[in-house]
Amino acid sequence: xxxxxxxxxxxxxxxxxxxxxxxxxxxxxxxxxxxxxxxxxxxxxxxxxxxxxxxxxxxxxxxxxxxxxxxxxxxxxxxxxxxxxxxxxxxxxxxxxxxxxxxxxxxxxxxxxxxxxxxxxxxxxxxxxxxxxxxxxxxxxxxxxxxxxxxxxxxxxxxxxxxxxxxxxxxxxxxxxxxxxxxxxxxxxxxxxxxxxxxxxxxxxxxxxxxxxxxxxxxxxxxxxxxxxxxxxxxxxxxxxxxxxxxxxxxxxxxxxxxxxxxxxxxxxxxxxxxxxxxxxxxxxxxxxxxxxxxxxxxxxxxxxxxxxxxxxxxxxxxxxxxxxxxxxxxxxxxxxxxxxxxxxxxxxxxxxxxxxxxxxxxxxxxxxxxxxxxxxxxxxxxxxxxxxxxxxxxxxxxxxxxxxxxxxxxxxxxxxxxxxxxxxxxxxxxxxxxxxxxxxxxxxxxxxxxxxxxxx
Amino acid sequence: xxxxxxxxxxxxxxxxxxxxxxxxxxxxxxxxxxxxxxxxxxxxxxxxxxxxxxxxxxxxxxxxxxxxxxxxxxxxxxxxxxxxxxxxxxxxxxxxxxxxxxxxxxxxxxxxxxxxxxxxxxxxxxxxxxxxxxxxxxxxxxxxxxxxxxxxxxxxxxxxxxxxxxxxxxxxxxxxxxxxxxxxxxxxxxxxxxxxxxxxxxxxxxxxxxxxxxxxxxxxxxxxxxxxxxxxxxxxxxxxxxxxxxxxxxxxxxxxxxxxxxxxxxxxxxxxxxxxxxxxxxxxxxxxxxxxxxxxxxxxxxxxxxxxxxxxxxxxxxxxxxxxxxxxxxxxxxxxxxxxxxxxxxxxxxxxxxxxxxxxxxxxxxxxxxxxxxxxxxxxxxxxxxxxxxxxxxxxxxxxxxxxxxxxxxxxxxxxxxxxxxxxxxx
Numbered sequence: 001x002x003x004x005x006x007x008x009x010x011x012x013x014x015x016x017x018x019x020x021x022x023x024x025x026x027x028x029x030x031x032x033x034x035x036x037x038x039x040x041x042x043x044x045x046x047x048x049x050x051x052x053x054x055x056x057x058x059x060x061x062x063x064x065x066x067x068x069x070x071x072x073x074x075x076x077x078x079x080x081x082x083x084x085x086x087x088x089x090x091x092x093x094x095x096x097x098x099x100x101x102x103x104x105x106x107x108x109x110x111x112x113x114x115x116x117x118x119x120x121x122x123x124x125x126x127x128x129x130x131x132x133x134x135x136x137x138x139x140x141x142x143x144x145x146x147x148x149x150x151x152x153x154x155x156x157x158x159x160x161x162x163x164x165x166x167x168x169x170x171x172x173x174x175x176x177x178x179x180x181x182x183x184x185x186x187x188x189x190x191x192x193x194x195x196x197x198x199x200x201x202x203x204x205x206x207x208x209x210x211x212x213x214x215x216x217x218x219x220x221x222x223x224x225x226x227x228x229x230x231x232x233x234x235x236x237x238x239x240x241x242x243x244x245x246x247x248x249x250x251x252x253x254x255x256x257x258x259x260x261x262x263x264x265x266x267x268x269x270x271x272x273x274x275x276x277x278x279x280x281x282x283x284x285x286x287x288x289x290x291x292x293x294x295x296x297x298x299x300x301x302x303x304x305x306x307x308x309x310x311x312x313x314x315x316x317x318x319x320x321x322x323x324x325x326x327x328x329x330x331x332x333x334x335x336x337x338x339x340x341x342x343x344x345x346x347x348x349x350x351x352x353x354x355x356x357x358x359x360x361x362x363x364x365x366x367x368x369x370x371x372x373x374x375x376x377x378x379x380x381x382x383x384x385x386x387x388x389x390x391x392x393x394x395x396x397x398x399x400x401x402x403x404x405x406x407x408x409x410x411x412x413x414x415x416x417x418x419x420x421x422x423x424x425x426x427x428x429x430x431x432x433x434x435x436x437x438x439x440x441x442x443x444x445x446x447x448x449x450x451x452x453x454x455x456x457x
Numbered sequence: 458x459x460x461x462x463x464x465x466x467x468x469x470x471x472x473x474x475x476x477x478x479x480x481x482x483x484x485x486x487x488x489x490x491x492x493x494x495x496x497x498x499x500x501x502x503x504x505x506x507x508x509x510x511x512x513x514x515x516x517x518x519x520x521x522x523x524x525x526x527x528x529x530x531x532x533x534x535x536x537x538x539x540x541x542x543x544x545x546x547x548x549x550x551x552x553x554x555x556x557x558x559x560x561x562x563x564x565x566x567x568x569x570x571x572x573x574x575x576x577x578x579x580x581x582x583x584x585x586x587x588x589x590x591x592x593x594x595x596x597x598x599x600x601x602x603x604x605x606x607x608x609x610x611x612x613x614x615x616x617x618x619x620x621x622x623x624x625x626x627x628x629x630x631x632x633x634x635x636x637x638x639x640x641x642x643x644x645x646x647x648x649x650x651x652x653x654x655x656x657x658x659x660x661x662x663x664x665x666x667x668x669x670x671x672x673x674x675x676x677x678x679x680x681x682x683x684x685x686x687x688x689x690x691x692x693x694x695x696x697x698x699x700x701x702x703x704x705x706x707x708x709x710x711x712x713x714x715x716x717x718x719x720x721x722x723x724x725x726x727x728x729x730x731x732x733x734x735x736x737x738x739x740x741x742x743x744x745x746x747x748x749x750x751x752x753x754x755x756x757x758x759x760x761x762x763x764x765x766x767x768x769x770x771x772x773x774x775x776x777x778x779x780x781x782x783x784x785x786x787x788x789x790x791x792x793x794x795x796x797x798x799x800x801x802x803x804x805x806x807x808x809x810x811x812x813x814x815x816x817x818x819x820x821x822x823x824x825x826x827x828x829x830x831x832x833x834x835x836x837x838x839x840x841x842x843x844x845x846x847x848x849x850x851x852x853x854x855x856x857x858x859x860x861x862x863x864x865x866x867x868x869x870x871x872x873x874x875x876x877x878x879x880x881x882x883x884x
Contacts, residue, residue, distance in 0.1 A: 044806050
């Protein structure tokens, strides 16, 4: 946790000045820009962009509506498929999804329609008279949803639409999951995450109880007994360990914890900021961490990855952002030791150089040391063990994540799961939203047909 | 270098590009700027009887395309709102300063002989090269028995044209309205009255769009609107057909035509000339882009003529007229089939959905995982061109003529024709 950095200098400057550095990474389109951009859409049939969207948004239709000055219609089309259309427009790696599929990437043009920015334009400028979706007549059923992140709330919203009542149990103080606590501040600035949750809840029929953590003050067995179905949108709460001595030393912490603190900070100027930092990892979280440190004033941020650039899970777009912020990237180096000073605090790290040999990563024996005042690990998240400990929960089949069928049913009848906590998936917000939506449809179907969900044999 | 100069029914001009009678030719200041920019001639904005017309505020509206490009343009402006004397004085001065440019004066007067008899010597005295009779203005003036109200009645056209031929030695160009069923009738009437040429088209009656909040059409004048005259690219196809109709009518086949209607670049001009025009008149494009466009028009036309070996305008004038015929003389044995260049195809699916929903289900959609392949079904394709039109990629879909081995056979010769018409040996 952030306390581990208490001895470091604070960011300084003022909250107002620093806040300026955490405004929108990509500014929104003006009306005129949206008109020009929407005119570029070819209105494809069986459109590749829609097929590339995990939530299957009818992109051609919403863009045509933008062009025809029907912004509310455009926003409704988006939200029908993806109730988190606003945050997805901001955080989706569109360059590997819809915009990658856009036919305007062809050789003659090489420039996709800016689908993400158009989606944001529609959502930001819609002027709904109340919530755009009506609830079906009450089914008299109540569903428990664990986790108020994109998966859980997407599921809750769709269930509410279908006429069910929903109780959402959330461990943290605020709803929104990673949108609230995990996404880089310059991607979802201000109160957007909370506003989106409020909008979603305005459909009605959804109650959220905060401070309720599965395995702590909430047991699956109780939920299973008391509700008509249970959806688990647990996320991946545990940061993976480096497995090195000194892992708990002051100055070393999980990137997600620092980002969560940063996102919630009332005073950015009071945040501890290392002059020199190391970020270990090569995913989007590692990039988010490195870039935000730079924006807070770190002089030297080195991102270290044990493989090469090609293997990085961060998208090309993210890597470009890191380069833009002068983040140094050191590849082919695996963590070896955490270096501590006399006071037992982090002073740097020692790495061993690596290379590929017959497709396997091997150590070369070459040693490098990088001095740093703090180290942030961003080497992935895991389920954590605490949540699924009660006897009933153990019946849920798991690998490192929860196993589900195509309809997001777990091995335990009446219990469904989706989002980052299920396998497989790329841990994208947009996928979590789709999981929640599909799980809601499955729950509805299973309840309606009274068919007992069964693990496929 | 091709020779762009023309002699249009005795009116000489260094190039075939004239500005049409309209706001751009309203006064000396504009016309001088046009000549400086290189226009070959102008038709001065229509003169009428004193006191001059009075115009309203808010006069134009437009139909915009996807990127706010102007597709069609509409106006409710009347003829000149300046005094006759002032206009005549300026025409005289400008013609004197620019003797090599064509100066044509547009006129609109009531259908009475006296006013025409009085004005024509005054116009002639300016040194102008010709007159154009405005029988086409579709808004405002017809309510006063002028403009299109005359152009829609061939007997009036003939009568007024004859007066003009009587009271001036200047060439008389009769400007025709498209707001009529068959444009050949007014053209024949103009010829019968002694016209030296016709010019067409004037603007098309139109309402471009509405303010749906206030339930009123554009342009809005104090909460009300009226129909206006439509021009710009959108009317080019209408104009081209009307020019061709007159050019291929045996009665008017030799009547010089000044082509007007949506001409904005050199290809538009070349098309009008190929279908029968001896000069072309431009207004909307100049109003949207300024007089400088004539530079690219002259350059483009000249280079194209050089490439094609056309030494002068006459060398390709009317060259497309013989190939413009009645439907019944088209070759029933001709067959084209669409061909999709898979290398160029971007899988947008537009050709498929167009053909599947609205045409002949002649394109197959082959799904292989996330990939799509669109293929023409030759046996189903009727060669309608719809897919080629919808395709956003240039020359990705082409219409390929098929060898049928069959000779030319038109509908009059076709055994499937239940009403065997006159069989022509050579159509």
